[in-house]
Amino acid sequence: MTLSGSNIKAVVCTDVCKSYEKVPALRNISFTVEQGEIFGVIGPDGAGKSTLFRVLTTLLLADSGTASVEGMNVVKGYKEIRKNVGYMPGRFSLYQDLTVEENLKIFATLFHTTIEENYYLIKDIYSQIEPFKTRRAGALSGGMKQKLALSCALIHKPSILFLDEPTTGIDPVSRKELWEMLRKLKSQGITIVVSTPYMDEASLCDRIALIRDGEFMKIDTPKGIISGFRKELWAVRGSNMSALIGHLREVDGVVTCFAFGDNHHITVDNTILTKEILRSRLEEKGHNEIIIEKIEAGIEDCFMELANR
Amino acid sequence: MKTALWNSPTDRYMNVITVENLTKKFGSFTAVDNISFEVGKGEIFGFLGANGAGKTTAMRMLCGLLKPTSGKGIVAGYDIRSESENVKASIGYMSQKFALYEDLKVWENIRLYAGIYGVPEKDIAPKTDELLKELGFEGEKETLVKSLPLGWRQKLAFSVSIFHEPKVVFLDEPTGGVDPVTRRQFWEMIYKASDKGITVFVTTHYMDEAEYCNRVSIMVDGRIDALDSPANLKKEFNATSMDEVFRKLARKSKNNEL
Known part of the structure; x- marks a missing residue:
């Protein structure tokens, strides 16, 4: 059994189902991951991400379906x-x-290797925490703990990495650093399957699956998912953002309305609503400094649109 | 920074949080380094910073849970050093990690917190029904909290944290891991609370959520290195998003333990 054979898919998952008592956690999950790919599983807590990872890492038996790794x-x-x-x-x-x-050292020993033998693989990551190598792991900050955990997961030179929410609860700077490390590992030929609840990390993956309630809603490249968003999407801004949400939802032709940072995103039925009509409706309600722009959807818009179907 | 605010009864009335030169040291390590700021009534105030920047320590002092090494703080009209019990009774608190008792029913959680915060007995039942109706949870009154989806739980936890109508509510990463739709419903609840005059003091790792705040402070190495409205911060740092502002600031950190 060889791992270098490039024809072998890194992951093949077919119709995997898993329930905890009567609560379904995974429903007919099917997908494949190519060698050397960064594959993201993106969705909120409770969607089934960890269950899927545990099935694929042989820690949990699926109720039905088959899966293979390498x-x-x-x-x-x-x-x-x-x-x-x-x-x-x-x-x-x-x-x-x-x-x-x-x-x-424990992880290296368990896998019959040494830190020295595979040091080159973890050097970039481990060297950042090496100055603290005599500190107890429990006393590390969140970002450092993640770096140590990643070093331990890598020390036996795996051909594929499963990272379950490596960026949850860590700040945007550490998150960015972690993704840079993953890009480097990819360039060394390691396949990476990674889950995250942060939709903005989707663009850092080669392909992603959007997961919700135990189901993959869509699998594609980030660009492919975005180009699959077919609704007319506008960003709207005004001087009173709080009141603007409610007033936007009252306008005929506004289908959905969600806060999106410094804008509100609305999907509209453009057969009955134009920007000019919307502007005058909002002005009637006393809004000013109104800016309305047509925009391209982001992954989060796509996720919400798919979840709404 | 203003210095005379402690003598001004107007400021003390208008500002729900006033902090001056607040410092906390653990041995030789300065976790919070001489921070000063004010938060107004009904304001949504974002409290950002990298892991280990001192947010949690600062927040614990403001909630009356930790005594400052030096400096002053007044929260909801009480001194955080000498009147910490009054501070605790006048605020609401909710965190991502712990907010509700999972093995109690929805109504039992509300009943418990209402009792702890001294809501008058006769008000609890009608207010509970009102709250459940507003959330659309009428059918879940008898449901155990552990069987509610995470997003519902967080919405319920927030409602419970402001059930006693506190002057200020502290939210510690309230939306971590919550799905995108519920995350937005959660922020609409925050807007409503703020419209009612409740001050909201919130930490988050989602930089788009920083945009929803009236003002945002960013802590670096125990200090507050920036404090302004999101629009002004973006202008000041020549950035297009709060994410960029955050990264530009956090890069200045001397603390290499990120």
């Missing part, structure tokens, strides 16, 4: 898979009362 079945080939995958669970699960270096 060509090996997650049930029959679980021992082989475990040797070849790196897994970083959503919850920080290293040994809090061991030092940074001790944690890394």
